[in-house]
Amino acid sequence: MNNTSVSNGDIVVGIDNVNTTTTDLSNQTSVSIDATVDVASGISTGSRTLDIDTATSGNVGSASFNINDAGGGADNRAANADGTGDFDTADGEGYVFDGATVFQGESGLQLGGSLSNGIVKTAGNAEGVPLEVPDVPQDQATGRYTTDGASGSDGVTVQRPRVTTLDVENAQGADIAGGSVPQGDDNEGSGELTVVGSWNYEDAEDLEVTVENDDGLDVTGDAITGNDDPGGTSDPATRTASDVGKMGAGSNEVNWDLDLSDLNTGTFTITLAGTDDLDFGEASQSTTVTVTGDDDVSLDLDSSRVTRGEDVTFRIRGSNAGDFHVVTIESDEFRSQTQSSTANNSIFRNVGDVVSKGSRLTNGGYAYAVVEIDDDTGVGIGQIDTTNLDDSSVDVNLYAQNSTAPTGSAIDGAAISSRLEDDPSLTVEQGDVEINQPGNTYVVGSEVDLNGTASEGIDDVAFYVRRQGDYQLVDLDGRSDNGITQTSLNVDADNTFEKEDLVLSAGDGDGNDLLSQPGTYRFGVIDTADVGGTGSIDSDVNVSTFNTGTSSQKSLRVTDTELDANIQTIGGQVSTDDRVVNVTGTALGSQTVAFIFIDERGNVHYTDLSVDDDNTFEEEDLNVGSDLVEGQVSAHAMTAGRDDQFGEGLSGSGDAYSRLQALAGRLDSDSLTGNQVRARLLDQTTEAVASDDRMVTQQFRLADSRTTIGSVYPDGMEASGVNPVGVDDTLVVEGRTNLRPDDNSITVELLTQEGDSVALATTEEWGYNGQYMVSLELEDVQTGTYTLEADDSYNSDTVEVEIVQNVQTATPEPTATDRPTPTDTATPEPTPEPTPEPTPEPTPEPTPEPTATATPTPTEGGGPGFGAIVAVIALIAAALLAARRDN
Secondary structure (H helix, E strand, C coil), X not given: CXXXXXXXXXXXXXXXXXXXXXXXXXXXXXXXXXXXXXXXXXXXXXXXXXXXXXXXXXXXXXXXXXXXXXXXXXXXXXXXXXXXXXXXXCCCEEEECCCCEEECCCCCEEECHHHCCCCEECCXXXXXXXXXXXXXXXXXXXXXXXXXXXXXXXXXXXXXXXEEEEEEECCCCCECCCCEEECEECCEECXXXXXXXXXCCCCCCCEEEEEECCCCCECHHHHCCHHHCCCCCCCCCEECHHHCCCCCCCCCCEEEEECCCCCCCEEEEEEEEECCCCCCHHHCEEEEEEEECCCCCEEEECCCEEECCCEEEEEEECCCCCCEEEEEEEHHHECCCCCCXXXXXXXXXXXXXXXXXXXXXCCCCEEEEEEECCCCCCCEEEEEEHHHECCCEEECEEECCECCCXXXXXXXXXXXXXXXXXXXXXXXXXXXXXXXXXXXXXXXXXXXXXXXXXXXXXXXXXXXXXCCCCEEECCCCCCCCCCCXXXXXXXXXXXXXXXXXXXXXXXXXXXXXXXXXXXXXXXXXXXXXXXXXCCCCCCEECHHHHHHCCEXXXXXXXXXXXXXXXXXXXXXXXXXXXXXXXXXXXEECCCEEEEEEEECCCCEEEEEEECCCCCEEEEEEEECCCCCCCEEEEEEEEECCCCCCCCCCCCCCCCHHHHHHHHHHHHHHCCCCHHHHHHHHHHHCCCCCCCCCEEEEEEEEEECXXXXXXXXXXXXXXXXXXXXXXXXXXEEEEXXXXXXXXXXXXXXXXXXXXCCEEEEEEECCCCCCCEEEEEEXXXXXXXXXXXXXEECCCCEEEEEEEEECCCCCCCCCCCCCCCCCCCCCCCCCCCCXXXXXXXXCCCCCCCCCCCCCCCCCCCCCCCCCCCHHHHHHHHHHHHHHHHHHHC
């Protein structure tokens, strides 16, 4: 087929070469024509026929179909199966048709029109599940349901029923749902309320309001009158879809006039829900309104007694939502009559329901806050910052309501005594502040932790020092000659304050100047609000002001600087291959320690170290300089005095240590001897007029690396000198070195006369006295003469050692009674001592009779039974060895 066209309502279809031998359709087996008819909206219902004609044979057939009404009008709901009549929204009963919205939990529901054979879920986890009618379950899966499960087929949409709005408005139009309202009468207070509601299931059920008192009694009949029924239903408590937007309601809302003034005081529960089954879950919504019996406006304080600096929350009750009230505190309650306008303006905080705040100097002067009564709670909430209030009983004044928020000069008119509603008293007490650190002593120039505690409400603290006269401010930036940049410390949320590693004697305040000299002072801390406030703190404070403020003080004894230093070498020497020393010590009052090394030819090396927080310093590898020559060297540890300069002040730029380094450089470049350099250094530092510098001096010798062998002996037979060692014994070597342990190693090796190594050991550990010890295991080493070498990689030392068959100590003469000493046992009964068998004398191995020789002179030695005896035994062993070789 081709050439399809539509003309005057006729569908013309061309047929090409159905049969090549004939054009007579009677010879064709069949021809199928599919046609889709679009039924336009508004077309009348009834039977329709589709005729089929051909150009040659005329009418050859027809097709019939019906056009039915979907039913239910715009909401696709109706009272009857043929789509006639209005769906009963009061009882929620009737028929739904294609395109309708069905809600979970509906009952008495029937499917009409094309849906009458049932519908099933189209997609999702519940795909294929049928819609249950007449009673739709509350947990029926939401979504699309159609006749065949295809999303485009006839069907309905299932939704969750919800009340979308529930407000309770007072006469000012403020929503007080969940709040309170004065009882008033039928023209004000609880007598002039409006319930506003909206719901998404207006096609299924009407919306009903219910009012219950705090005993659970339904008082809807008295609270809702029939005079305001918009006409959708005869029941004044019920609203229908036709009532939406009437009686001043919004375009998608309904409302009810509510009068609770004759129902006594208490809390009333207001509920909106469907008139039949839709009263569960979100299909129902409730709120409360509390009707108060006291129509007098009052101001309640959360706390009636506080520490100055704490915040106090207040609540205005008994007023109508949307009203405005002025709250004031008069200026004679201020902490100071001369405090800044910033301090006055901060007495009330801009929180809660406060719409404006500030202070005015008219009418005697006062601080104020304008508070709006909240729509939701029926309460106006504000807060007072007591930091800038006097420590006394303070009156908080509440004035009558205003319909609009007063501003500027209108504040005066809104806050006059004739309009006073309430004036509760607030007792403000002075807080506490304490210094924990430093203790009672301080070394000039030292770093300390400054910390302590403060009462809640104290935000910042300042520090002062007094010797005579007024208290002087302490600059807390820890630096001099940069101006006073930090005058206070912030108090943390845990009511503590702290500044670490602070040099109290530094800084540019007069208080810092006092602490830079030894003496005894009063060191105090005070709330900054008592000394001008943060950002404008007074530089000096008289004793009376300081003592009457929130403050505390302690005695602080300031002492001069101190230095203790130890320069550790290796046995009094420093190897030219190491050129480093260990230094440790304590420096009180200084953050830096300088070290100057001077050799005998006047060469100078300068370096310095930082002092730790605990006033100690330590460095394991302090370089003594590469230019120092071998020989005696003096090492000088130095710190500047409390005046933070060396001597009378060295020339040059930078701090005291930069200038000292420059001096060392100049001395190094001059052609001076070591003694001259030392004399000039002392002359310009510690021996200068009125100098308070500190210096510690030590001497050491800078020498070539050297390791020597001192003593050799068998393990367990300590002796001086080089002694024979037996086969399979452990050979112990003791010696000295001027190399540093850990950074160097000493290898001890036993060599044959031919240079072959038979035993070797290495150590990196020895004391700073330079004495080392190494042990060699002589396993499988033959007797003979060997070379023992100690090598430190820079030099070596060798000695000859005899390895003998064995080394014996002298056998002591047996005692008369060869009875063992009994030992204690756990058995309480004494055990008789057994008589020991006599110990036979040991039979010595047969040896050739030695040739008589003169008794040798004993050699010096150590160890029990050693020394001369070892020498004799060694001679005997050597003779035996020679005899064996001769045999």
